[in-house]
Amino acid sequence: MTDTDFRNHLLAWYDNNKRDMPWRDCGDPYKIWISEIMLQQTRVDQATPYFKRFMDRFPTVHDLAKADQQDVLKVWEGLGYYSRARHLHAASKLVVEEFDGKVPNTWEEINELKGVGPYTASAVLSIAYQKKHAVVDGNVIRVLSRYFGIEDDVRSTKTKNTIQDYADDLISEERPGDFNQAVMELGAMVCTPSNPECEKCPLQANCVAHKTVKTEDIPYKSPAKKRPHHQIGVGIIMNNNEEVLIALRPDDAMLGGMWEFPGGKQEENEKMEDTVIRELREELDVDVSISKPFMKLDHAYSHFKITMHAYLCEIEAGTPQPNTSQEIRWITIDELEDYPFPKANRKLTEKLMNLDKGQQELEI
DNA sequence: AAGCCGGGGGC
DNA sequence: GCCCCAGGCTT
Incomplete structure (x- = not known):
């Protein structure tokens, strides 16, 4: 040929x-x-x-x-x-x-x-x-x-x-x-x-x-690296005005330009609740208390996997202060669908919006 | 050259 | 679970 x-x-x-x-x-x-x-x-x-x-x-x-x-x-x-x-x-x-x-x-x-x-x-x-x-x-x-x-x-x-x-x-x-x-x-x-x-x-x-009966052998690809699995704790902070706190990820970070609920990686020998309290103190300079567990979910990114543990939180002391070059915003549950969220966080907002919708239907 | 960067579908 | 996908950017 x-x-x-x-x-x-x-x-x-x-x-x-x-x-x-x-x-x-x-x-x-x-x-x-x-x-x-x-x-x-x-x-x-x-x-x-x-x-x-x-x-x-x-x-x-x-x-x-x-x-x-x-x-x-x-x-x-x-x-x-x-x-x-x-x-x-x-x-x-x-x-x-x-x-x-x-x-x-x-x-x-x-x-x-x-x-x-x-x-x-x-x-x-x-x-x-x-x-x-x-x-x-x-x-x-x-x-x-x-x-x-x-x-x-x-x-x-x-x-x-x-x-x-x-x-x-x-x-x-x-x-x-x-x-x-x-x-x-x-x-x-x-x-x-x-x-x-x-x-x-x-x-x-x-x-x-x-x-040569080698279609299963070609193309040959060297073995891929194993993807680490991390435990992530996030806080859904609600205020007295029925609003939740979201943070904007910087453009040069992973998921840059997308919004999220604040949180971070669990450290060795750390209780997940303490992870959330620590991360929110580090990121927002506030003391929060955990109200109750909200949702646990698994998600895979291109080069690592996570289990995300989300908790409902209340502020005990301080006012949330964004880090340099990071924006935060208080928004209502209804407004969650207007902002771009990555997949794992979107699962959290969907549950929040469903709960909120159910609440309103009960009140009517 | 190697690591980083999402999410979904097929097997 | 792992692999792959009409790849590019950064270091």
């Missing part, structure tokens, strides 16, 4: 099997850019409803550029990797101010946008502008490592460079954007991590991994 056969078989399969996506074949560089940011480390099915809401809320790059970061994060809430939203928002302002509101169409310029790396630059340039830049993502790594029988560790930069070279050689002159999307679509639908459907694959005849 020549490179031309590879392209023809793949593109014919793509034309007959590609999924419908709101940004696919639209020709709109703005939509294609947004979709590629959302699709970083995120499945199509997960990103799609977010993409639709995002476009309803920010139809053009101008709407995005003039929006508040909090509104952008609110639309992004639940999608994860929130720095993507902050970088995208900042990049939209650059597009408006420096590029006349047009998504750049050259390698040098598009790489000036925050959140755009080699993958996203190649994806936008090829899909929106028909430029010949081959993408290398998880799908491409899997498809090409199997096809060429590359058994080296795909975590290494050297192996990724090798795969980039293969992709650069293979990519179609006439349809570079479709070629890129076709490899990724094949990786998502047929050449899957486990149990690939090789009988449906247009490249099967020349695939080294298939011929």
Whole structure:
């Protein structure tokens, strides 16, 4: 099978099997850019409803550029990797101010946008502008490592460079954007991590991994590090005005720009109630007492796991003072849904809102 | 080069 | 439970 056969078989399969996506074949560089940011480390099915809401809320790059970061994060809430939203928002302002509101169409310029790396630059340039830049993502790594029988560790930069070279050689002159999307679509639908459907694959005849029965061994990935598990104590402080205290995480922190209930990590030989009292003293300079346990939940982040223990608290002494560069706010239960919260904290607000709703129904 | 950065679905 | 996902940024 020549490179031309590879392209023809793949593109014919793509034309007959590609999924419908709101940004696919639209020709709109703005939509294609947004979709590629959302699709970083995120499945199509997960990103799609977010993409639709995002476009309803920010139809053009101008709407995005003039929006508040909090509104952008609110639309992004639940999608994860929130720095993507902050970088995208900042990049939209650059597009408006420096590029006349047009998504750049050259390698040098598009790489000036925050959140755009080699993958996203190649994806936008090829899909929106028909430029010949081959993408290398998880799908491409899997498809090409199997096809060429590359058994080296795909975590290494050297192996990724090798795969980039293969992709650069293979990519179609006439349809570079479709070629890129076709490899990724094949990786998502047929050449899957486990149990690939090789009988449906247009490249099967020349695939080294298939011929040598190594599709379960390629791509090879060195073992991942174990993720530590932490115990986290948080305090839900209520005042006499039926308000709760929330804190804004700084932009340079994990979950930056999102709101949370204050708290922190349990130390060795520390009672969880004492963890909450200590953390609130350190963060807010107040003495609190624990009223009662509120909720316990497990959550997994990208590189550690937590069990979160939330308690209802009352202030015994002092007035909450935010740390430097951290904002705090007293808000009603109703207002909780207006602020962007990361997932674990959102589970707490949902229970608070349900309880509050139940209370009101009882009073009526 | 390695670590950091979310959340969800498949197995 | 673990793995993976249309990766990028920071050190």
